[in-house]
Amino acid sequence: xxxxxxxxxxxxxxxxxxxxxxxxxxWECDGxxxxxxxxxxxxxxxxxxxxxxxxRLLADAQVPFVPRGAGTCxxxxxxxxxxxxxxxxxxxxxxxxxxxxxxxxxxxxxxxNADLTAAVKHLGLHxxxxxxxxxxxxxxxxxxxxxxxxxxxxxxxxxxHVLAALVVLPDGSLARLGSPAGSRLPGSVxxxxxxxGSEGTFGIATEITVRLCRDQESVRTLLASxxxxxxxxxxxxDIVAAGLVPAALEILDQATIRAVEASVYRAxxxxxxxxxxxxxxxxxxxxxxxxxxxxxxxxxRNGALRIEEATDPNERKRxxxxxxxxxxxxxxxxxxxxxxxxxxxxTRLEEALAGITAIGAKHGVLMTNVFxxxxxxxxxxxxxxxRDAAATARTIAAGHEIxxxxxxxxxxxxxxxxxxxxxxxxxxxxxxxxxxxxxxxxRAVWNPDDRCNPGKALPSRSACAESAKWPxxxxxxxxxxxxx
Amino acid sequence: xxxxxxxxxxxxxxxxxxxxxxxxxxxxxxxRSGGSRQLxxxxxxxxxxxxxxxxxxxxxLDGPDQTCTVECGLPRADLDAALATCGLELPCxxxxxxxxxxxxxPIGASTFGGPSPRSLLLGMDAVLADGTPFKSGARxxxxxxxxxxxxxxxxxxxxxxxATRLHLRLKPAPRCVQWFCRxxxxxxxxxxxxxxxxxxxxxxxxxxxxxxxDGSCAVQGRFAGRAAFVAEMLRRHGLPESAPCWRDHLDPxxxxxxxxxxxxxxxxxxxxxxLPANASLLWQGGGRFEAALPDAISADAFLHTCAxxxxxxxxxxxxxxxxxxxxxxxxxxxxLQDGLRRALDPHGILx
Numbered sequence: 001x002x003x004x005x006x007x008x009x010x011x012x013x014x015x016x017x018x019x020x021x022x023x024x025x026x027w028e029c030d031g032x033x034x035x036x037x038x039x040x041x042x043x044x045x046x047x048x049x050x051x052x053x054x055x056r057l058l059a060d061a062q063v064p065f066v067p068r069g070a071g072t073c074x075x076x077x078x079x080x081x082x083x084x085x086x087x088x089x090x091x092x093x094x095x096x097x098x099x100x101x102x103x104x105x106x107x108x109x110x111x112x113n114a115d116l117t118a119a120v121k122h123l124g125l126h127x128x129x130x131x132x133x134x135x136x137x138x139x140x141x142x143x144x145x146x147x148x149x150x151x152x153x154x155x156x157x158x159x160x161h162v163l164a165a166l167v168v169l170p171d172g173s174l175a176r177l178g179s180p181a182g183s184r185l186p187g188s189v190x191x192x193x194x195x196x197g198s199e200g201t202f203g204i205a206t207e208i209t210v211r212l213c214r215d216q217e218s219v220r221t222l223l224a225s226x227x228x229x230x231x232x233x234x235x236x237x238d239i240v241a242a243g244l245v246p247a248a249l250e251i252l253d254q255a256t257i258r259a260v261e262a263s264v265y266r267a268x269x270x271x272x273x274x275x276x277x278x279x280x281x282x283x284x285x286x287x288x289x290x291x292x293x294x295x296x297x298x299x300x301r302n303g304a305l306r307i308e309e310a311t312d313p314n315e316r317k318r319x320x321x322x323x324x325x326x327x328x329x330x331x332x333x334x335x336x337x338x339x340x341x342x343x344x345x346x347t348r349l350e351e352a353l354a355g356i357t358a359i360g361a362k363h364g365v366l367m368t369n370v371f372x373x374x375x376x377x378x379x380x381x382x383x384x385x386x387r388d389a390a391a392t393a394r395t396i397a398a399g400h401e402i403x404x405x406x407x408x409x410x411x412x413x414x415x416x417x418x419x420x421x422x423x424x425x426x427x428x429x430x431x432x433x434x435x436x437x438x439x440x441x442x443r444a445v446w447n448p449d450d451r452c453n454p455g456k457a458l459p460s461r462s463a464c465a466e467s468a469k470w471p472x473x474x475x476x477x478x479x480x481x482x483x484x
Numbered sequence: 485x486x487x488x489x490x491x492x493x494x495x496x497x498x499x500x501x502x503x504x505x506x507x508x509x510x511x512x513x514x515x516r517s518g519g520s521r522q523l524x525x526x527x528x529x530x531x532x533x534x535x536x537x538x539x540x541x542x543x544x545l546d547g548p549d550q551t552c553t554v555e556c557g558l559p560r561a562d563l564d565a566a567l568a569t570c571g572l573e574l575p576c577x578x579x580x581x582x583x584x585x586x587x588x589x590p591i592g593a594s595t596f597g598g599p600s601p602r603s604l605l606l607g608m609d610a611v612l613a614d615g616t617p618f619k620s621g622a623r624x625x626x627x628x629x630x631x632x633x634x635x636x637x638x639x640x641x642x643x644x645x646x647a648t649r650l651h652l653r654l655k656p657a658p659r660c661v662q663w664f665c666r667x668x669x670x671x672x673x674x675x676x677x678x679x680x681x682x683x684x685x686x687x688x689x690x691x692x693x694x695x696x697x698d699g700s701c702a703v704q705g706r707f708a709g710r711a712a713f714v715a716e717m718l719r720r721h722g723l724p725e726s727a728p729c730w731r732d733h734l735d736p737x738x739x740x741x742x743x744x745x746x747x748x749x750x751x752x753x754x755x756x757x758x759l760p761a762n763a764s765l766l767w768q769g770g771g772r773f774e775a776a777l778p779d780a781i782s783a784d785a786f787l788h789t790c791a792x793x794x795x796x797x798x799x800x801x802x803x804x805x806x807x808x809x810x811x812x813x814x815x816x817x818x819x820l821q822d823g824l825r826r827a828l829d830p831h832g833i834l835x
Contacts, residue, residue, distance in 0.1 A: 189635075189644070214683060286716075376624060412622040442824065
């Protein structure tokens with residue numbers, strides 16, 4: 001066994017250092033399956049001290065490393081090159097502290113998002129950010145990616161809920177960012193906000209302090225179906241223009257509805273509708289009642305075909321079932337799924353969706369759309385057969401054009417999935433060389449030799465060899481030359 | 485008199501002018517927009533003032549999308565007036581110019597878990613100290629593309645780069661707003677009142693505790709939302725209606741100092757017990773506080789006590805050589821912050 005692996009085994013024991021090719025298979029990619037690569041090794045630390053010790057060993061050996069939570073990222077963020085060691089943090093899953101009076105919790109990075117809410121539910125509390133993968137994804141991964149979810153329109157992103165963090169830097173030293181009293185301390189800049197969304201390239205958060213929210217008195221969930229996507233989008237515009245701030249404003253298009261209704265996630269959505277709009281309102285009972293009436297009026301003004309409202313928790317669960325199961329339902333459509341993540345100003349949703357449809361037709365790909373309409377955060381999904389190189393190339397080419405469309409409409413190439421390896425070629429759609437140079441300077445302060453998750457988030461020339469190939473690889477895919 | 489009053493000044497009209505000026509490699513530069521917070525910053529010495537007060541445009545106001553782009557010298561009041569015409573607001577406290585508000589972030593959030601400047605800043609156009617223009621973030625309400633360099637503006641006091649334009653998130657103006665002020669409380673009763681407000685699923689839109697030098701406390705702020713909800717909250721907590729009564733800062737004592745910090749409601753009893761009897765305290769609902777102390781000796785004692793309790797504090801108003809003194813920071817955090825300053829402004833031009 002090579003010297004580094006031996007040292008890691010001495011540190012963690014043989015059960016927590018994985019090196020055999022078969023054992024490493026589960027770590028060869030995340031939810032973005034286009035890019036795959038087996039790491040050199042996977043280690044499973046269980047404490048901050050162990051993370052520090054591993055990182056120091058890797059620093060001494062000048063070996064790159066990649067922090068990883070549950071691997072649910074959809075942009076290749078935690079996919080490691082073959083020379084890198086993965087620090088899998090899923091065994092660091094303790095809720096260290098719950099403060100009901102001051103409304104915060106301190107957790108380890110491997111705590112599953114939904115488990116935190118489960119841990120505080122009996123106290124009438126919850127953790128607000130809830131990505132669709134919340135039953136699997138971890139708080140550490142959410143922090144690294146600045147994850148979103150269906151409730152961002154009202155409650156914000158992960159960044160809005162993280163107060164502080166204990167971070168192991170790439171040289172093995174510690175930094176404490178923020179405090180439970182606020183993510184920015186007086187006399188200092190907001191390093192907590194900067195770290196959030198850095199995609200594991202700044203260090204490894206081993207303790208994360210997050211804000212807890214009081215459960216609302218009342219929740220009402222409504223679903224309306226429409227004959228056109230335009231009508232659904234205009235309803236969203238009307239609701240927002242009325243000054244309402246629903247907890248969720250989610251739209252599914254017809255192709256998604258049909259996939260859902262043909263799957264185990266069947267929710268009773270009308271399969272003939274061009275779109276369904278799911279609206280969730282929460283707050284004091286009287287307020288929510290008034291708001292629900294206004295939402296119903298907006299539905300009616302825009303010609304809703306059918307309006308449903310959950311009358312009990314089971315009904316609410318049913319209405320959400322189709323939305324939450326949408327990505328799973330798409331597994332029926334083909335062997336692989338490419339989930340895109342563009343953002344446009346909400347007022348340009350209709351234009352964006354028309355453009356996406358045209359791009360799908362141009363490339364002959366099967367496209368479905370499910371999206372966070374309140375935020376203008378689109379998730380065009382392309383179902384394809386990953387074994388077919390030509391289909392893969394068409395898929396990625398369509399994705400590239402869709403992200404360019406989002407930028408052209410004044411938006412962003414990613415609302416919540418991050419850049420990872422997937423969008424390294426797309427970053428320049430938004431940022432020029434000067435912008436990227438500033439970001440690289442900032443990263444170098446945290447991660448001076450780019451060993452911590454090398455090659456991710458920013459186009460990089462100094463990444464480890466395998467990672468550095470990825471942008472070029474994507475370009476070659478776009479030229480129909482190769483499949484990775 | 486501050487050195488700013490007699491310093492050389494360069495008045496910029498746009499981002500290009502800022503870049504051109506910084507490209508001339510001035511030795512030391514102090515950024516100023518409205519100038520209302522300069523006396524809370526360390527003395528700039530012989531620095532040239534880069535005056536952004538002519539950058540006053542609302543570049544873009546997209547009411548339906550609830551975002552806008554503004555130049556950094558725009559007075560907050562001008563933006564508020566424009567937003568009022570389309571039923572929107574920028575839901576964070578603080579006045580002066582937008583650039584000054586975001587660069588200094590002197591108040592944080594105005595309520596428990598409420599929006600602060602950092603959560604409303606979507607992106608920016610800026611210029612490095614060497615004159616290189618760059619941008620960060622986006623105009624849309626959600627973007628995780630690239631690193632959030634724009635978040636470094638908040639609290640940077642213009643010493644990492646010069647922001648010229650900000651992309652901001654807006655919120656619908658509430659349908660009903662009612663201020664409240666409950667006075668004549670002792671510290672324990674005031675904290676008990678805060679505790680109960682904190683546990684509301686929809687807390688006040690703004691809340692603060694004010695302790696006067698005589699030790700009496702007031703809890704004041706405002707509820708926002710639908711009229712019936714606002715009325716119910718005031719009734720439930722026994723909060724008397726009042727005229728608007730918000731305070732951004734404490735008045736600096738004639739010979740004393742103002743110390744700023746951040747702490748939780750749960751730590752307020754201890755914090756308060758360490759204050760001299762004749763000191764005043766202003767605690768904002770987002771966690772920031774200011775304490776006005778009668779002299780530097782009592783300020784130092786308070787800083788020392790806070791440090792022992794793990795509370796980060798610093799002098800925000802006092803003699804020039806004292807401003808910024810006293811902050812307790814984690815070594816790792818300090819190293820990173822210093823590293824960012826060296827990386828973005830290697831010659832220490834922005835002071």
